[in-house]
Amino acid sequence: MLSILIPIYNYNALPLVKELQKQCMLNGIVYEIICQDDASKSPLNKINEEINLLDNCFFISLENNVAHRQNRNLLAKKAKFKWLLFIDGDSKIIQSNYIQNYLENCIGFDVIYGGRQHPEKCPSKQQKLRWKYGKYIEDKIVSKRKLTPFKSLLFNNTLIKKSIFDRVEFDKEIKLYGHDDTQFSYELSKLNVKINHIDNPILHEDIDNNACYLKKVEESLKSALLLYYNKKLDSNFISIVKLYVFLKKTKLIYLVQLFFILSKSLLKKQILSKNPSLFLFNLYRIGYISTLKIGK
Template sequence: MLSILVPIYNYNVYPLVLELHKQCTDCGITFEILCQDDASQSSLNVFNENINALSNCSFDSLKKNLAHRENRNSLAEKAQFNYLLFIDGDSLIIHDNYIQKYIENFTDFDILYGGRLHPEKCPSDNQKLRWKYGRFFEDKAAVNRNKNQFQSLLFNNTVIKKDCFDKVKFDKNIKKYGHDDTQLSYHLSLLKSKVNHIENPVEHGEIDTNLDYLNKTKESLENLITLYKEEKIAIDFIKLIQLYHFLKRTKSTFIISKLYSIIEKSLFKNLTGDNPNLLVFNMFRIGYLCTLNSK
């Protein structure tokens, strides 16, 4: 029936697994919950070891780091059932019928995406950049996600059929953070996979600090340029790449990269401050992307 796959890195997922286990048991379904720490050697794994005492659940701490994409692939390979639910370890279950809602929608689909929410109140000023971007750009109702089914697809809180996932998998050759979801969604679009967006969100629990998110954003933009240069994704699949391609064709990337170098410190000051501006964040992303043109 259902294999729940939880990739972990330095996080206590026992409370999450306990809730998932309770809901699966209450639904009376055949299930397994597989959790795998990616060689973090975290002291938190002492709590994760308790997962092994739960029926149909397992926790494994890898000795060698695989990176996030390959950790997900590894979990999928170990799964014994055809429905795979990918859920990140820092997710919070906010509805007591979460599993039941997925089961009710197990008809005519290859991929089911339930959505993601950020808390209504930002935990701290030092986390406002990630929180704002999540609230205003990523948190979408199913009716809006269905307008751009593949571009709105994230692989946290996502059910995919195992035979469908096996045709694509995450690209293990890219090690940096970011756009693994984008690349996989693009490949699924080429296969004309059946995507259903439903209202069954989880809450994003661990929100990056402003500085951490800026660094992750840089990595994700570097990945995006790699996908673009290696033609692993269509230009029209991502708006940011469409813009970059236009700037490159009009030979504007050099000018923008020079302007970016002049205002970079001001952008950085705003984005790591108490009230980061999302317009400034977009300027930062476009500017940094253009600096990668010569690398």
């Protein structure tokens, strides 16, 4: 009935798998849990190998890195049941009725998203930027997610029919980090599938440090523009691309570029500090995307 698919990269997924297995058994369902490490060659995989000792649980370590999108595609191809539940390996189950919640809320829907939470307290000052953005921007309550059901869909912690996933899949041609969820959700919106948002969050545990996260954000902005210029994403589906298109049409982009060139070092210094401003972070993102040499 349920295939739980867990992409991993250099992370100990054994506690996550044990909790999921326990809940599946308590609910008396037919299940499988498949974990796949994306060629991290991590010493933690010695621990992950123990997953293979658990009933209906499997751990696979890829020889060659395929990136996050293709890792999910390969997991889906290995799955044998009607429903696919995708959970990233660095997640933690925080509700004892997590599996039950999905079972009770999937009837009549094609896709169900449970949401995500970040820790109440930031683990360290060096992780403040990622933690702030996650907690105050990405962690949306159900009522807000339902206002824009497709745009609010993050694929970590999503239950989807295998028949629907197989019609879309993740775009393996794009190798850059970021906006794989956005593109997938956009394709789902064109299929007019029935999506449900529920209050069934997982905890995001592995929080990037400030410098690492900023690098990922810059790469994700490049990815967003590539998707737009390759006609794989409508500009209205992602707010920063919509703003970018507006700035280009009105020629205001030249003022933004000038502002960013003059202020980039100061903005970067502040958002990499121990108390980053999300407002200045958004200014940095707008300025950065305006200077990218992608498309026309």
